[in-house]
Amino acid sequence: MRTAVTGNAAVVQSRVVNLAGLVQGIVLVTFPAASTIFTSSRYYGLSSSQYGDMFLPQVVTAIAAALLGAELSRRITMKRVYLLGLTASLTAMVLLIVSVFVRTDQAAAYPLLLVATAFLGTGFGLTVPALNSYASAFHPAAVDSAVLVLNALLGLGTVLAPVFVAIFVGLGIWWCLPLLSAVLLAGLLLISIRLPLQAGGAGAKRGRQPVPRRFWLYATFILLYGVCETMNGNWSQLEMTRQLGASAAQASIALAAFWGMVTVGRVGFAAIDRWLSPRLVYRLLPVVLIAAFLLTGQLSRGDAALGIAVFALAGLGCSALLPLTISFGETELTAMSAAVAGGIIACYQVGYGIAAFGVGPLAAAGLSLSAVFRGTAIVAAVLAGLSLLVVPRRRTAGGSEDGDRVDRRAGAVGQAQGRDDAQK
Numbered sequence: 001m002r003t004a005v006t007g008n009a010a011v012v013q014s015r016v017v018n019l020a021g022l023v024q025g026i027v028l029v030t031f032p033a034a035s036t037i038f039t040s041s042r043y044y045g046l047s048s049s050q051y052g053d054m055f056l057p058q059v060v061t062a063i064a065a066a067l068l069g070a071e072l073s074r075r076i077t078m079k080r081v082y083l084l085g086l087t088a089s090l091t092a093m094v095l096l097i098v099s100v101f102v103r104t105d106q107a108a109a110y111p112l113l114l115v116a117t118a119f120l121g122t123g124f125g126l127t128v129p130a131l132n133s134y135a136s137a138f139h140p141a142a143v144d145s146a147v148l149v150l151n152a153l154l155g156l157g158t159v160l161a162p163v164f165v166a167i168f169v170g171l172g173i174w175w176c177l178p179l180l181s182a183v184l185l186a187g188l189l190l191i192s193i194r195l196p197l198q199a200g201g202a203g204a205k206r207g208r209q210p211v212p213r214r215f216w217l218y219a220t221f222i223l224l225y226g227v228c229e230t231m232n233g234n235w236s237q238l239e240m241t242r243q244l245g246a247s248a249a250q251a252s253i254a255l256a257a258f259w260g261m262v263t264v265g266r267v268g269f270a271a272i273d274r275w276l277s278p279r280l281v282y283r284l285l286p287v288v289l290i291a292a293f294l295l296t297g298q299l300s301r302g303d304a305a306l307g308i309a310v311f312a313l314a315g316l317g318c319s320a321l322l323p324l325t326i327s328f329g330e331t332e333l334t335a336m337s338a339a340v341a342g343g344i345i346a347c348y349q350v351g352y353g354i355a356a357f358g359v360g361p362l363a364a365a366g367l368s369l370s371a372v373f374r375g376t377a378i379v380a381a382v383l384a385g386l387s388l389l390v391v392p393r394r395r396t397a398g399g400s401e402d403g404d405r406v407d408r409r410a411g412a413v414g415q416a417q418g419r420d421d422a423q424k
Contacts, residue, residue, distance in 0.1 A: 025157020226351020265319025
């Protein structure tokens with residue numbers, strides 16, 4: 001019935017979805033936030049290549065889960081897909097905690113870490129597309145803002161992870177981060193099980209639809225974005241400690257600054273979308289990324305404070321690109337609206353994988369991280385060009401782009417009404 005997703009029930013479900021985004025953000029960055037732990041001879045003693053390869057299972061399973069998520073939602077409901085994702089993430093945290101007890105034995109610890117990242121990828125690939133679909137369904141009149149807010153909270157979680165690591169490392173109990181994540185996931189599971197969480201749309205009932213050509217433009221854009229984000233999210237700490245001579249605490253601050261500005265940007269752009277069009281934001285942010293990568297490549301030993309500021313700038317450049325790609329895609333690609341979020345997340349994970357385990361071999365071959373960051377400016381430049389094609393300028397009869405946003409939101413309302421009709 002319609003009342004199942006309206007009124008107080010809708011408010012509660014929306015808040016739980018946003019809370020899940022926050023928790024998923026903490027979980028997602030648990031491994032990168034502990035990069036100095038994994039590569040320290042006092043703990044796991046992994047090489048740069050081993051650290052990078054550790055994310056390969058995560059990428060593979062995240063892509064598979066994201067691509068299968070829409071089909072699974074049709075078969076077993078989106079709520080069950082979401083709950084499976086939370087369970088997989090919880091399993092990843094438990095395995096990471098178990099690895100602490102054998103951390104000095106790589107033969108035992110490294111396989112555990114690989115299995116843990118595989119479960120983490122599964123959880124991310126199932127949960128995040130579902131959360132974005134829920135955000136769109138629960139706020140049909142403000143899709144862009146709702147998706148931005150959800151991803152801002154996910155970004156806030158990614159900020160908290162390195163902060164928690166810095167605190168826990170200082171106390172000599174870094175393993176409290178995966179323990180905290182496990183507790184949060186378990187609590188979220190208990191809350192979510194009791195909610196209806198119905199957001200099945202008409203597109204989810206029609207079976208498989210052909211993939212529009214425009215989707216591949218979105219896919220290429222978000223793949224390159226994944227490379228840019230992961231360069232900062234996974235390698236900033238090692239860049240800070242190895243190239244800039246920063247302390248572990250400064251490296252954690254740099255990572256927190258990156259994810260912090262990702263969050264601030266998403267919240268800020270959602271708040272001012274009446275004055276600054278999401279389309280304009282989408283075109284400007286890749287330019288900010290170009291500047292950030294070029295600046296990172298110019299930093300040298302002793303520039304730790306500047307490094308923190310530059311990684312914060314990179315966070316601003318990344319901030320709104322992923323959520324806006326999802327909201328634009330779900331609005332435009334109506335023929336596959338039920339699968340857009342999963343497809344975009346899958347392509348994002350491909351880019352994540354390229355940067356996560358592609359940098360290790362480059363470093364092993366003698367290329368400095370600073371040089372890799374400079375090279376990534378080229379990727380950001382291609383991203384800037386693609387942003388003009390992904391969101392082309394379309395004007396109303398009055399010559400205003402704002403009418404475009406109104407039309408998009410009106411379309412979102414129509415889609416939501418179709419969802420309600422299909423659920424009756």
